[in-house]
Amino acid sequence: MARKSLAEKAESRTRILGAAAKLIRTNGIEGTTVAEVMEEAGMTHGGFYRHFDSKEDLVAEAISVAVQDALNFFSSGDSATHEEATAYVSNYATKEHARAMASGCPIPLLSAEVARGSDAWRDALRAGVTKTTKKLTDGLNLKDETDALVLLSTLVGGLLIARGVGEGALQDKLLSGITERVQA
Secondary structure (H helix, E strand, C coil): CCCCCHHHHHHHHHHHHHHHHHHHHHHCCCCCCHHHHHHHCCCCHHHHHHCCCCHHHHHHHHHHHHHHHHHCCCCCCCCCCHHHHHHHHHHHCCHHHHHCCCCCCHHHHHHHHHHCCCHHHHHHHHHHHHHHHHHHHHHCCCCCHHHHHHHHHHHHHHHHHHHHHCCCHHHHHHHHHHHHHHCC
């Protein structure tokens, strides 16, 4: 049997991480199995250990991928433009984002599980929060990163509650209230 080239192995790893990032946002970390990730990636379960030592390692990297997916809203680089940061905030507390669990921001979806997980999981989420607050601080010309953390906390908490209460009048009121107040 021919061995895969390094490029093919890297492409397979990227597919596995993309599948894992999607599934952990959809099903949670504990609700996602390695077999499901490999099936979503179009690969066999046996190939998993050619890429990762454990599910814990996979999850740490998948959290980083999910965070980067959310940050793709911004252009590359450390800072963000005012237009990017404003659009990020405007699009965060929306019905579309509330429905987009598989592709949405991982912070409201994974924080509780990550808090009970490994240091590597927390490090990955912490890096994502740090990058996001830096972009918001710069793009919105906030006084400091504490203001960005408070803003991000409002967005994350609001989205989490909106998802929890489901679609309807309460969710509509919550999402529109967040949007009005954070844009004021």
